[in-house]
Amino acid sequence: MIRLECSTFAYDGGPVVLSGVDLAVEPGGLVHVVGPSGSGKTTLARLLAGQTGAGSGAQFRGALTLGGDRLGFTGGPADPRIDPAAWSSTVAYAAQRTEGQLSMMSATVAEEIAFGPANRGMPTGELRAAVQATAARLGLTDVLNRDPRRLSGGQLRRTIIAAAVVGNPRVLILDEPFQGLDAGSRAEVARTLEVLRAAGTALVICAPMLPGSVAPHSRVLALAGGRPVFDGTFAQARTAGLERYAIGTEGSAPDLRRAPAAPAVPPRRQVQAGTPLAELSGVSFSYRGENSRRQEKVLRGVDLRVDPGDIVGLTGVNGSGKSTLLQHLNGLLRASSGTVTVAGQPLGRRTAVGRLAGAVGYLFQDTDQQLFERTVLREVAYGPAAAGAGRETAQERARTALAAVGLGHTAGEHPYELGFVERRLVAFASLIASGPAVWVLDEPTAGLDQRGRNRVGDLLLDHAAAGGAVVLATHDGAFADALCTRILELKDGRIFSGGARRGAGGA
Amino acid sequence: MPRRRVFNPLTELLAAALLVVLVLVVNTWQFSLAVLVVAVLPGVLLSGKPRQITLAIAVTAGPLLISSFFLHGLFFPEGTTVLAEWGPARVTAEGLQFAALTGLRLAVFTGVLLTAALTVSIPELVSTLTHRRWNRRLVFVLGSAVGLLPHVAERARQITRAQQARGLVVGGSISARVRGLLMVSVPLVTGLLIDAAERTQLLEARGFSSPGPRTNYLPDTDTAGQRTARWLMAAGVLAFGCAWYAVGAGR
């Protein structure tokens, strides 16, 4: 049994971010912790994982109970120190940021998964069997020999989950384990977790929204502003009116200001005559592999035309090549054959990526790959400044973009001090600030809370209505259905039309 | 493309270290040159990443080589055979010879060590040391220290990509490249520091510091033959060194 009693918790010198929580999970129990951005989910997950922040000046008042031992904390120097090695032998934790969790000592996914149990001395034979079984359950068998730094976003997420479950922990804390997973992988992960739970593992799953469906007997703890606002069964949670705390339900349609049913899109035929904002024709691509045997093509003759007013949704399973395709639109990757045209100019081998930034803005799948500046304002002003705008102008545009995503108040903060959703929106603002006509967004809604998701939806519609275009990769079907003028599916390196959507329906 | 591995990393690292010792013991420019041509050059060419290694060698040894050449080539007080003279600067044959000696030695050191370090497979090294039951903390400190190199390179690549996606144009003139490098290094260092704090915690959460013996996913690639060879090599170099000094050739 694990129990967290948290009267207050504050990071070094900061305000209280979590208070009044009392969460106990029995063996075989499952608790979904839901809450919007900044509600304290990750803090709660970290506390359960034994990270009380004692070394970094955080103040925790409360208690942690694991098995029969109750450790009391008063926020003073005399507080007990949790031995991470001992704690983690019972409590496994998979954090929200995937890339930061790689051990850096593994050349392959298999070694990465094996890292935890190997540290605890599981014999090599047993270890190999356990790794292979876990990989098979999570659909990772094909990538076991790959470099973990060269995986798609969803493959990496599954690797991190595999690493957390491989040791059959008695308690498992997962911070947004489903973020960026396709429907099939979600089901695989859910099934794997269910097997563990049935065998007696206590599970805590944090997510920004209520899951669409859950295992029976599971409980929901909703947080808002660092306080619990609901604790009960899933059925009760659905009718408890959690929307008032901006806690939505996964898979529900976004709530948009601008009615997508009345698109301000010019009729398609007329648009086809003009020059597209961006176009791929016959694009093929393969990664120059670390593994020379694996030279298979990720893209095989892809055609894509992006016109003003388009919102193109790109779907496909994890590893199908969505991110790969998107990176061709701003020149981060160069086609092995075929042509890419941006703003009427064909892309040459030597066209600098930076020269395209004014025409195509890119939102990376992994936010932490995108942010690099010291303050939010500098981060967002980077694009306009690089494009030659003066300091004042650049900052002005940055402020406007920040206001557009609702983060005007964070201008002076360090991007790393913000929560996940805010960092995501800062990255989005930094794209908007450069004013490109084409927005290329890699899973823009992954991990967002309801408010953020709605806001992003509104921004996309406004941008398209103003004559811009959007191409987004997504696993969020409801979002794509509500917004996209076209939905395409990427499969075996080719594009399939998922049927014409909103725009065509109205025209 | 990584090269096909012939020996266990431990054997390769030991061989590299012993080569450095030999060069130090013999200490003639002819021997250093021979090692450079016979061992380092083929090693770099066959490594599978000659460009990367050459660059690393140039960056680390280049400035030292140049400064040593100027220092000893132009101002060598013991030099008697004067070849040219400008004011206080005298080019002497002895000076040039000394510069060549130190320069070659330096080139061998960096060449051997960098080639070994950049081609060694870290997971395999860690696995070997684990299987050999070395002190586990040491092994993992070592492993993460070496593993940091590719990690830093990856981070730098990500930051450049992000900056380019927002309008940074790299390439072109040298000054533009230097500026690009500076633009990367500041966020790189801050990012790494933030990363490091978080990663340490997350590694702890995966039993990184748990007591007791540790195992490894990779099978043991070390063989009894190689273990014997390592002892023999070390003993051989030791014996040779003693003999060399005893005979007095080591003056």
Ligand SMILES: Nc1ncnc2c1ncn2[C@@H]1O[C@H](COP(=O)(O)OP(=O)(O)OP(=O)(O)O)[C@@H](O)[C@H]1O
């Ligand atoms: N840098 C890389 N080097 C080598 N292979 C890569 C690299 N990045 C991705 N791949 C591989 O290319 C394929 C396509 O990856 P991509 O990231 O485009 O998928 P994706 O559709 O975006 O998936 P996800 O939904 O998980 O984000 C995958 O098999 C992936 O493992």
Ligand SMILES: [Mg+2]
């Ligand atoms: Mg992707």
